[in-house]
Amino acid sequence: MRRAGQGLLALVVLGAAAAPWLAPNPPDRTFPAALYAPPTPVRLRHAGLRAPFIYPQRVVSALERRFEEDATRPVPLQWFRDGRLVTVPDAGGGPLLLLGADSLGRDTFSRLLYGARTSLVLAAASTLLALLVGALIGGIAGYAGGVADETLSRLTDFVLVLPAMYVALALRAVMPLVLPPATVFALLTAIFALLGWPVVARGVRAIVASEREREYVVAGRALGATPSRLLARYLLPAAGGYLAVQATLLLPAFILAEATLSYVGLGFPATVPTWGTMLQEAANVSLLGGAPWVLAPAAAIFVVVLAVNLVVQGTGRAPVQLEP
Amino acid sequence: MALLEVRHLVKHFVRRQGLWRPPSVIRAVDDVSFAIEEGEMFGLVGESGSGKSTTGRCILRLIEPTSGEVLFRGENVLAFSRARMRRARRDMQIVFQDPYSSLNPRMRAGAIVEEPLIIHRLGSSAERRERVAELFALVGLDTGHLARYPHEFSGGQRQRIGIARALALNPALVIADEAVSALDVSIQAQVVRLMLDLRARLKLTYLFIAHDLRLVEHVCSRVAVMYLGKVVEIGTTGALFTSAAHPYTRALLSAVPVLDPDAPRRRIVLDAGSFDHAAPLREVGPSHWAAVPV
Numbered sequence A: 001m002r003r004a005g006q007g008l009l010a011l012v013v014l015g016a017a018a019a020p021w022l023a024p025n026p027p028d029r030t031f032p033a034a035l036y037a038p039p040t041p042v043r044l045r046h047a048g049l050r051a052p053f054i055y056p057q058r059v060v061s062a063l064e065r066r067f068e069e070d071a072t073r074p075v076p077l078q079w080f081r082d083g084r085l086v087t088v089p090d091a092g093g094g095p096l097l098l099l100g101a102d103s104l105g106r107d108t109f110s111r112l113l114y115g116a117r118t119s120l121v122l123a124a125a126s127t128l129l130a131l132l133v134g135a136l137i138g139g140i141a142g143y144a145g146g147v148a149d150e151t152l153s154r155l156t157d158f159v160l161v162l163p164a165m166y167v168a169l170a171l172r173a174v175m176p177l178v179l180p181p182a183t184v185f186a187l188l189t190a191i192f193a194l195l196g197w198p199v200v201a202r203g204v205r206a207i208v209a210s211e212r213e214r215e216y217v218v219a220g221r222a223l224g225a226t227p228s229r230l231l232a233r234y235l236l237p238a239a240g241g242y243l244a245v246q247a248t249l250l251l252p253a254f255i256l257a258e259a260t261l262s263y264v265g266l267g268f269p270a271t272v273p274t275w276g277t278m279l280q281e282a283a284n285v286s287l288l289g290g291a292p293w294v295l296a297p298a299a300a301i302f303v304v305v306l307a308v309n310l311v312v313q314g315t316g317r318a319p320v321q322l323e324p
Numbered sequence B: 001m002a003l004l005e006v007r008h009l010v011k012h013f014v015r016r017q018g019l020w021r022p023p024s025v026i027r028a029v030d031d032v033s034f035a036i037e038e039g040e041m042f043g044l045v046g047e048s049g050s051g052k053s054t055t056g057r058c059i060l061r062l063i064e065p066t067s068g069e070v071l072f073r074g075e076n077v078l079a080f081s082r083a084r085m086r087r088a089r090r091d092m093q094i095v096f097q098d099p100y101s102s103l104n105p106r107m108r109a110g111a112i113v114e115e116p117l118i119i120h121r122l123g124s125s126a127e128r129r130e131r132v133a134e135l136f137a138l139v140g141l142d143t144g145h146l147a148r149y150p151h152e153f154s155g156g157q158r159q160r161i162g163i164a165r166a167l168a169l170n171p172a173l174v175i176a177d178e179a180v181s182a183l184d185v186s187i188q189a190q191v192v193r194l195m196l197d198l199r200a201r202l203k204l205t206y207l208f209i210a211h212d213l214r215l216v217e218h219v220c221s222r223v224a225v226m227y228l229g230k231v232v233e234i235g236t237t238g239a240l241f242t243s244a245a246h247p248y249t250r251a252l253l254s255a256v257p258v259l260d261p262d263a264p265r266r267r268i269v270l271d272a273g274s275f276d277h278a279a280p281l282r283e284v285g286p287s288h289w290a291a292v293p294v
Helices: A002-017 A108-144 A146-161 A164-174 A181-211 A215-222 A227-238 A240-263 A275-283 A292-314 B052-059 B082-088 B109-119 B125-138 B155-167 B185-202 B213-219 B237-242 B247-254
Strands: A043-045 A049-054 A057-061 A066-069 A078-081 A084-087 B004-015 B024-036 B041-045 B067-072 B092-095 B173-177 B205-210 B222-227 B230-236 B282-285 B288-290
Touching: A002 A108, A002 A292, A108 A146, A108 A181, A108 A227, A108 A240, A108 A275, A108 A292, A146 A181, A164 A181, A164 A240, A181 A227, A181 A240, A215 A227, A215 B092, A227 A240, A240 A275, A240 A292, A275 A292, B004 B052, B024 B052, B024 B230, B041 B052, B041 B213, B052 B067, B052 B092, B052 B173, B052 B205, B092 B155, B109 B125, B109 B155, B125 B155, B155 B185, B185 B205, B185 B213, B205 B213, B213 B237, B222 B237, B222 B247, B230 B237, B230 B247
Parallel strands: B041 B205, B041 B222, B092 B173, B173 B205
Antiparallel strands: A043 A049, A057 A066, A078 A084, B004 B024, B004 B067, B222 B230, B230 B288, B282 B288
């Protein structure tokens, strides 16, 4: 199962990394004749077996969103053309819409790949930052005890009881509404880490506080290890399992948080493809029956969460590891 | 000059009992004094809770004592700065009772033994690896097991790793805090033999904390008996075991199991009211002191 999780995760990461090569169309290109177009089926059979091809799609009724395939004219897929893996040129009967198109006629599959880059890197960076800050603050509180512990623990509790989504909204809302995507990225990373660290810190503090009484930590002190070395080599490794579990909880939470913020218009601008901005399309309930492919980002989020869970469970770690 | 001299060592644990009740004070170590000569194997015995482990840990400042002096080669360890204390730890090491919890379960055996060398920045990584292999051989461990984790070793082997770790820095004094109490009797004998052998080879001095009197009689040259935080009797092993002067020592000795089931047994039950717990130590024989009234 662990292998399966690693495989899935590798697939998603590779897909995101190779997006410009894998995507059949540019992510922001609109095809006016393909609003809400369904996925283009890739076929192999036309008067006998032949290389993969598609039938060109044609709008029958733009109002009813009905499309028709021209089954008389097979258009072969073109491989390794214009620096892309596979594509169908417009002139030859394109576009190739593997997961259909959205309300503006943009290719969902291409946007999904490009969106993975922003969404995954943002969530991963926020998770790492939250784990780092949480482990550090929790570790210091658990190791030092006394006044330092009291102060840091109260601070942790304070941030913990803040309603996360409102704080995120408020923090984002006080900034100018229109910001360049790079600034939005940094801002969201900081906000997510700020909201994510207290959960981590509280657990790490408990583990470190119980672990520091164990004899092997006393042995470390007897050898002359400094507090920072004790934390890094003895106490925080003991919280490793807990941190791994927290990562699996934070990562999907951050992907969703990005989606939520983008959805209400406080995340990335709609022009930047992320899974969040893409899910804005899925907001229209009446539409879902006719164009379920706009839910593709939700499926992608599910796959990532599943993969992360499989990997962590496969290591055989209990959620909270107090005993070796 | 004695290698280690403990003078009037006191450790009180204060336990707060809520807002309104006065805190209670536990006198874990109450005015303990003794001296250990270079090369000696000094036994510290007593029942559970008598304060012998606390004494050992106070000497190494793993627990900060309330008051007193610990002189190591004439210098007061308790007055050392942090940096000076770190250097002093190279000369004073400890072997713990529980071979299961005293080794980091997340480090390999080789890394555990290498740890003190890294902490004190001794040698290059190649030299350190060589030294670790040397220590493994010294304590009778297979150097092929360097990459194993502690849980893959038996109790006796784990205790050997603990000893190798303590010896890595070439200490002069080793505090063996019930170092063999958790082991089987046959393994105990092996580990004790190893410790005696190492004492001869590396000129070690031991503070041997134990509750097994037969073992202490066997290995130690001098013994101190602790009861409720105080040393009630101290002397050479021979004098103390043949002519115990303090009622507590006598009761403790009568509790030692004897191999012959038909031997006449007379178990002395200690009556705590029968002696003065505050009595000072008094010479009762040649190099033999006991806290008994004249």
